[in-house]
Amino acid sequence: MLLQSSLHNQNVSLSSSLCYTRPLLPLKISTSTLRRSVCYQRLSIKCAISKVHSYGTLDYERRPIVRWNDVYRRISLMKNPELGSASVLNQWENEGRTLTKWELCRVVKELRKYKKHHRALEVYEWMNNRGERFRQSASDAAIQLDLISKVRGVSTAEEYFLKLPDKLKDRRTYGALLNAYVRYKMKEKAESLLDTMRSKEYATHSLPFNVMMTLYMNLQEYDKVDLTVSEMMEKNIQLDIYSYNIWLSSCGLQGSLEKMEQVFEQMVKDRSIIPNWTTFSTLATMYIKMDLLEKAEESLRKVELRIRGRDRIPYHYLLSLYGSVGKKEEVYRVWNTYKSVFPTVPNLGYHAIISSLVRIGDIEGAEKLHEEWLSVKTSHDARIGNLLLSWYVKNGNTDKALDFFKNMLEVGGKPNSSTWEILAEVHIRERKISEALSCFKEAFMEEGSKSWKPKPVNISAFFKLCQDENDTASSQVLIELLRQSGIHDEVYAALMGLSDMAENNSDSENTNDGSQTLLNQLEDNL
Structure with a gap:
């Protein structure tokens, strides 16, 4: 078995969890020679961390x-x-x-x-x-800037950066501010800051370019990923493992199989790079998107052979991707190996296995593992229960969904925003406007709701129901909740605008029908 074989080999591997495996040396080599060899190998590897x-x-x-x-x-x-x-x-x-x-x-x-x-x-x-x-160092300042951006927002992080003495403004603090801009998808500010870093010669290595490529990936501007890679090559900036992995993903998301495989071939020829498990999980993900399942499975086998040390994350990817391929027996095989390696499994591990089983349709297995998780969990994670709750709702099993939610509360579970949104779906289907609106209110009030956005299809369905029932007050309440939450996406703006238009012209049957048609068209495209 692939994972078991890999686990056996890791006991005699010469590499650490942050480096890559070299071929095992012959046993006849002396201890002193072996020690020198190990040191040389570790020094020669360029880690991109x-x-x-x-x-x-x-x-x-x-x-x-x-x-x-x-x-x-x-x-x-x-x-x-x-x-x-x-x-x-x-x-x-x-x-x-x-x-x-x-x-x-x-x-x-x-x-x-x-x-x-x-x-x-x-x-x-x-x-x-x-x-x-x-004494504060530039490294300390970079870490604080990163923390400030996450806790108090990017504008406060900018103020902190401006107040720093010049001696603390080096590539690390500039890089931390660049990270903050990218996290908040502030493209213009990020690009301007990178220009400043170029002028100060702080952009002579791969990290800031990798950060920018991540931004372009999140904005789906894949052509700019290619331009960034071209700039690195023109300036002789060495692409690291992260650069290649982002580039691979970009090519795959553009649907270019040929280009993706060309990038991988170039990666293999680059002697400074050794493809890691992330490389092959990226390839597997893209092959699945292209419906090339045999190639996806081949890549997943290569992921297994590259698991090193005590890293749990590769197992989570394997569980998820084997589920996407539809290989139930492989999901259980990886799960059993995972549990044999680690004495305890975190919430993320249970989320990965239950998510895969739900995707495959093995609801009985998913329910059993949910019960197992309840018996061993150290903290409640609403995302795990949401997997089953959502499945019950989507499959019309309303009674079971409501019972499941009741049990979740009885065992001390705390719903998150997504939990309440799933329940809102139940009430929308049953045409219960008041109950659905109450769930949306709870969702916007939950801790962590600032990073949550309701699904546009659910917002559209609620507005449609209000329109059918001539309940303008309830739709206006939801519109106000959306506005107060700071959601400014074009899709939400369009939905709120169409709802307003329908309500302001509710006396005109023709206008109302027109806005309803627009709502239906928008919902079909969500």
Whole structure:
């Protein structure tokens, strides 16, 4: 079995989880020669990971991890989060234990790893208030800028950047600001900043170009991905593994099989690059989109052979992609291997397997694994239950959907915005305007709703129902909710405009029919 064979080989692999596997050396080589060979191999590999973090020490791996880990746990598991990270740090030092900068930066790193950005920023602010003890570096400034953009928005991050002394404005802080612009899809500002980075010679490596290509991918401007790659080649900027993987994905999304495979051939010929599991999962994804399932399966087998170390993410991709191919037996095989490797499976793992089984149509299997997840979970993730809830609704099993939601609440589950939207679908189908509107209200009020957008098809269906029932008040309430949420997409604007037009002209039968036709056409294209 592919995964089991791969797992066996990793015990004798010479490479770390961040590097790539070399052919195993003959056993007759002496220990000293082997050690020199390992060192040489590691130094010769060009890893394309951005080195943003700098903790001011070279021997941190030999330091005890207990102290920083204890501080991290105290912050992460605070009973009163409103008190902030500072309360934990003050209490720690009041107990007579002094914290070093390395320890605090290690806490920040762990908090960022689990997306506890607010808490991480509070740690940095605590250090900033003690400038005599903790000298700020450009690396610290870059990390803070990134955290500020995520917690307080890009405009606050810009203000922070402008106030930085010139000595802290280097390629790292400029790169962090570029990341913020890309995260918020601010193309003009990102392109302008990249021009500034070019003039300062901060754009002489692949990272800022990879960031820009990510932006163009998100905006579906695939031609600009090609132009960016061309610029890198003209300026002799080495494409790294990420550059190639983004380029591959761009070609695939354009539907160009020939171009995608040409890029892969070029990647293989580039001696500085060794295709990784992400490369082959990208190829598999694109082959699935092109309905080339045999090629997709071949790529998935190559993904399995490239799993190294204790990385869970490749398993999540394999579970999802085998589900997309429709290979139920492969989904269960990968799942069983995954569970044999890791003693515990996180929520993302259960989400991947249940999502695949729902996609394949194995609802009984999905329900069993949902029950298993409920018995072992450490935290409730509404996205997992939403998979089954959505399936029940789409298949017209309204009673089961409502019972499932009731049980979710009984076991302590907290619905998210998508949960409420799924329930709104139920009420729209049953032509219950008041109940559907109530669900939409709950969705907009839930924590995390700022990053959520309702499906345009559901908004269209609600407006259509209100129009049929001459309920202008309810449609106006939803329009106001959309406006207050800051959703300005063209599709939503068109839906709100058409709804307004229909209501303002409700006395004219012909005008009403015209707006209804437009609503129907827009819904068909969603």
